Amino acid sequence: MSPVADGARALGIELSPEQVAKLVAHLDLMDEWGERMNLTAIRDRDQQVTKHVLDSLSVLPHIRGARVADVGSGAGFPGIPLAIVMPETHFALIESTGKKCRFLEHVRDALGLANVEVVQSRAEAWKPAVRYDTVLARAVGPVADLVRNAGALVAGGGRLLAMKGRFPEDELAKKLSGWKVAAVHKLVVPGLAEERHVVELCRSHDKTA
Numbered sequence: 001m002s003p004v005a006d007g008a009r010a011l012g013i014e015l016s017p018e019q020v021a022k023l024v025a026h027l028d029l030m031d032e033w034g035e036r037m038n039l040t041a042i043r044d045r046d047q048q049v050t051k052h053v054l055d056s057l058s059v060l061p062h063i064r065g066a067r068v069a070d071v072g073s074g075a076g077f078p079g080i081p082l083a084i085v086m087p088e089t090h091f092a093l094i095e096s097t098g099k100k101c102r103f104l105e106h107v108r109d110a111l112g113l114a115n116v117e118v119v120q121s122r123a124e125a126w127k128p129a130v131r132y133d134t135v136l137a138r139a140v141g142p143v144a145d146l147v148r149n150a151g152a153l154v155a156g157g158g159r160l161l162a163m164k165g166r167f168p169e170d171e172l173a174k175k176l177s178g179w180k181v182a183a184v185h186k187l188v189v190p191g192l193a194e195e196r197h198v199v200e201l202c203r204s205h206d207k208t209a
Contacts, residue, residue: 010190039075056081065133072140136161
């Protein structure tokens with residue numbers, strides 16, 4: 001059996017053979033391009049599956065709405081794995097580095113991901129015509145910075161998701177201007193012994209939290 005399919009099943013996600021092939025192809029392209037540019041420090045395939053693919057898919061239950069933005073997408077995590085398993089959802093991969101955007105465009109085109117848009121911009125500078133129901137970021141600095149830089153991208157009633165390792169107690173003690181913590185969800189990534197959490201943020205006046 002495929003480690004990707006088995007790991008996804010442990011997360012409650014049943015993948016088609018085509019989805020498994022696309023998830024693996026993303027890793028293959030990352031390795032190929034990684035010889036020319038720094039996309040990941042993780043070279044071992046089993047570790048890539050666990051720390052990139054399954055880590056990305058672990059946040060799926062907390063995605064809401066039809067429009068999602070991945071801020072600081074880098075090599076495409078978590079945006080591309082989520083886009084592969086959520087083909088009806090529009091994903092904007094927001095990345096400021098030009099060569100990483102070229103990689104993301106190549107992956108999108110090679111895998112035929114019609115639901116993926118690559119945006120070369122800093123989050124705070126991007127002005128989408130329609131804002132996003134969910135804006136998420138993985139390893140892009142403190143929660144307060146994410147609120148400041150990406151909060152304006154979130155539609156009314158939407159959510160900002162910060163993917164973290166350990167419970168970020170110090171970060172959550174800081175004031176989040178105009179925002180509040182709706183919940184902190186513990187994530188369990190198959191095969192990973194390290195802690196994972198996602199901080200779910202909403203606007204301070206949101207009564208649904």
